[in-house]
Amino acid sequence: MDPIREHIDVSTRRHFFGRVGGLSLGSAALVDMLAKAGVGADAAKPAGLGGGSTGGLPGLPHFAPKAKRAIYLHMNGGPSQMDLLDYKPKMADWYDKDLPESIRQGQRLTTMTSGQSRFPIAPSKYKFAQHGKSGMWVSELLPHTAKIVDEIALIKTTWTEAINHDPAVTYICTGNQLPGRASLGSWLSYGLGAMNENLPAFVVMTASWSSKTDAQALYNRLWSAGFLPSKYQGVALRSTGDPVLFLSNPSGVDKSVRRRTLDAINRLNHKEYESFADPETQARIAQYEMAFRMQMSVPELADISNEPKHILDLYGPDVHRPGSFARCALLARRLAERDVRFVQIFHRGWDQHGNMAGDLPGQCKDVDQATHALVTDLKQRGMLDDTLVVWGGEFGRTVYCQGALSRENYGRDHHPKCFPVWFAGGGVKKGVVHGETDEFSYNVVKDPVHIHDLNATILHVMGIDHRRLTYKFQGLDMRLTGVEEQNPVKAILA
Structure with a gap:
């Protein structure tokens, strides 16, 4: 029309x-x-139309927050828990023996292994050692992460119902396997508002990976505002060209012309709002103004040339490569330093179905040093006390091999029933391990943590009661953590 x-x-x-x-x-x-x-x-005036408000809901936070910002490091594809953080030494005696049916218990399998005649157990080929005062077991593939175990609260027993990537990552990011829901960062932006008027409250980066030639796709619905007003969606920073699309002025348009243009557009949008009271009009006004301010703030943010050499060395040589996980981690610290509420980094390529020995070490090398650097950097700046850092994937891997098995190499299928996620920083205990899996790293035997519990914990640390953060949509009070009874993992809370 x-x-x-x-x-x-x-x-x-x-x-x-x-x-x-x-x-x-x-x-x-x-x-x-x-x-x-x-x-x-x-x-x-309605919120977003003036007055210098940074948004957020009245009455939030519900209680004193332990962290005012969060950085979520998502390893997309499903990191192999028994090769990284869930040490299972007894599996050495089970090499090439079939996974007992008493352990599998008829659990759902993907079509990639459901047709196998055998389910041969593939013990990890990597060495583990205890580290720090906590004595936490960590694989040789994560030597830098091993140095910060005394800052970490490791949950070994996270679980989910989703068994394939797309619904699983959608589930952990938005609280539902079906697209269309608001993401965690959008909920935080909606509930708590922004702390910096010149940068978005929610920023997303997709890091490049070095060890694989393909990886699972990511979709902007993972950082979408869903049914929330669109101004709460995540803003993606790009590694090439303008950090944000259309950030630069077109040829022949200077800052003053851009300002006059925006003023004219805003006057029209105000008239539109007065006529129809559509909240999306408010979102457009806020987004235009944010885009104008970001023309100055984002280039300064993305320029790491003034970072001291010892800081660049801390993040490793990859920090000089735009789009690398190391560069994204450094930018995450710079965003946190500028009081951006929520930063999420997606690192793809953790889906090792057939070349674990070839791909997993490269994936770990991509993220290990930079993850250590981020936590260390935040701590030495006094920022870790009020910044929450989260590391994890959307599910784990099977202890049995997918396809042919050899001692030199193996593959693993998706496994949703147990996988590790760790927290560090504001609001969580240091050097603790929560939950236990069985000797096959296949079932939870103590303290299961559903992904809704995980998100409830993140909200709690940020001062939010997850049961009270709701949004009316299609006649329902929607919330990130669903309608079931979920609770923050109090055992890891400081």
């Missing part, structure tokens, strides 16, 4: 009488009453 005709057709008979009748008179009366009460005109 022609946009002009569509706009005209919206002005129905009921809409016309509503505007000239009681609704308009009521609005005028409200403004008059506020003025007489000494409340400024800006105070009567």
Whole structure:
């Protein structure tokens, strides 16, 4: 439909009488009453239309937060827990023996291994050692992470119902396996608002990977606002060209012209809002203004040339490569330093179905030093006390081999029933391990943690009762953690 005709057709008979009748008179009366009460005109404006507000809901946080910002490091594809953080030495005696049916218990399998005649156990070929005062077991593939175990609260027993990548990563990011829900970062932005007027409250980066030629796709719905107003969606930083699309002015347009253009557009958007009260109009106004301010703040953020050499060395040589996990981790610290509420880094390529020995070491090398550097960097700046860092994937891997088995190499299928996630920083205990899996790293035998519990814990650390953070949509009070009874993992909370 022609946009002009569509706009005209919206002005129905009921809409016309509503505007000239009681609704308009009521609005005028409200403004008059506020003025007489000494409340400024800006105070009567809807949120996002002025007054310098950073947003957020009244009454939030619900209680004193332990962290005011969070950085989520998502290893997309499913890191192999028994090769990294869930040490199972007894499996050496089970090499090439079939996984007992008493352990599998008829659990759902993917089509990639459900047709196998055998399920031969593949013990990890990597050495483990205990580290730190906590004595936490860590694989030789993560030597730098091993140095920060006394800062970490490791949950070994996270589980999910999803068994394939797309629904699993959608589930852990948005609280539902089906697309269309609001992401964790959007919920935090909606509930707590922004702390920096010149940068988005929620920033996303997709790091490149070096060890694989292919990887699972990522979709912007993973950082979408879903049913929340679109101004709460994550803003993706790019590694090439403008860090944010269309950040630079077109040729022949300088800053003053851009400002006058935005002012004219905002006047039209205000008129639109006065006519229809569509909250998406507010979102457009806020996004235009944010984009204008980001023209100055984002280039300065992305320029790491003034970082000291010892800091660049801490993150490793990959920090000089745009788009690397190391560069993203450094940018995450710079974003946290500028009080961006939530930063999420996706690192793809952790889906090792047939070349564990070839791919897994490279994946670990991509992220290990930079992860250690991020936690160390935050700590030495005094920022770890009020910054939460989370590391994990969307599910784990099977102890049995997918396809042919050899001692030199093996593959592993998806396994949703247990996988590790660790927390560090504000609000969590240091050097603790929560939960236990069986000797096959196949079932949880103590303290299961559902991914809803995981998200409830993140919200709790940020001062939010997950049961009270809701949004009315299609007649339902939607929330990130679903309708089941979920609880923060109090055993890891400081």
